[in-house]
Every structure is written in structure tokens, then in C-alpha cells.
Amino acid sequence: MQQMHPGNLSLRARVAELAADPNARTIAVGVATVAIAPLLLPLVKPALKATIKTGVMLMEKTKGAIAETGEAIADIAAEARAEALAEAQQKAAFPAVLPIAKSPSTEG
Template identity: 65%
Template sequence: MVEQTNQNLPESVVQNLPVVANQTWQQATQNFPQQVKQTVIQNRVPIAVGVGAIVLTPILLPLLKPVAKATIKTGVSFLEKTKGALAETVEVFGDIVAEAKAEVAAEAQHKSNLKAGVYSQQELNANKSATP
């Protein structure tokens, strides 16, 4: 049975396996259907990566925590600076809009006063000389 199990494995894997692991493999796969055995053999790299990730995560997480924390702190700082710059930009645009509205209202008032004849001839002459 060991020889049959070893025939399904690549030669490089069989040579590198210790005898205990080889026997464990045989015992673990003894009751598996042939299709499951072939699936495990064909997908041994993704399975190994998955198992490695599960094993290494508790080890690497404490090491990567300061890096993740620094990255998050930088992101939060950038967010706060962006919020401040955006608020300032909104305020500037608000001021520009308010000035434009005031100018439009003043011009409309000026036109309505002209139509109503509120201004004297002297004020009209003063306004004409003041405008370029």
C-alpha cells in the first residue's frame, strides 16, 4: 500500500518525506476514495499555502500590528487634513457666491432705481464718471 501511495506522489516529494510522515499520509488517505486522493495531490500547493497562512497568521499578526497601526494613523491624519482643506474651500466658495449674489442684488436695485427715477442728475453723472 505504501508503494501505491508513493506512486501517486511526485518522486521529489516522496524522497523528502520522513518515514513517519509517509506512514501518516498512508494512514490518513487509506480510507479516502481515489478521487479525493487525486484532488488533494493535484491541489497540494494551494492547500499548503492555506495551511501555512493559518499557521503563520498568529505569528505574523503581532509583527505586522505596528505597521498596520502606523498606516491607519497616517490615513486618519490625511483624512483630517483633507476635511480641513475641503471645509476651507467650501467657505471660500461660499464667500464668492455671497459676494456675487450681493453684486447681482445691488445691480438689480440700481436698475430699478434708475427706472423709478430715484437718482438725481448729479448722482447719475457721478456714477458715469466713476465707471470705467
């Protein structure tokens, strides 16, 4: 725990001590951000808006591309399923003919 400093510390020494403390630096950055944000926001608003707009457009294009890819994969799967079913039905309708083994007496 920090000790209370007597009043004889100079302002410069106190600021240097606070600057060395990571918690004090974090608080100072937060306060500065809150104080400066209203001044900077109008300046960066057009760039920020354009960046967000570009991100939204890219997201929409990506959604469309993913949907098209999903449809293409579903079509391929349906075609494969139909071909497999047709092959199975064809095999059931026309069973494979087994070759007739020749007996050794008929060879000649």
C-alpha cells in the same frame, strides 16, 4: 467530477495533482494564512499601526481642507448674489436713458 484515486498513488503525485487544482491552492493559501497570521501579526503590528495612524491624520486634514474650500465657495457665491441684487436694484432705480434719435430735418 473527480474520480476517487486508488491507494497506490504516491504522496508526491497526489500533492502535484492538488497543486494543479485552483480550488485546492486557494484552500491551501487560506489555511496557511490562518496558521501564519498569529506569528506574523506581532512583527508587523508597529508598521501597520503607523500606516493606519498616518491615514487617519491625512483623512482629518482632508476633511478640514474640504470644509475650508466649501466655506470659501459659499462666501464667493454670497458676494456674487449680493452684487447681482445690488445691480438689479440700481438698474430699477435709474432706468437707462434711451438716446434721442435725431430727425433728418434737424441735421445740418
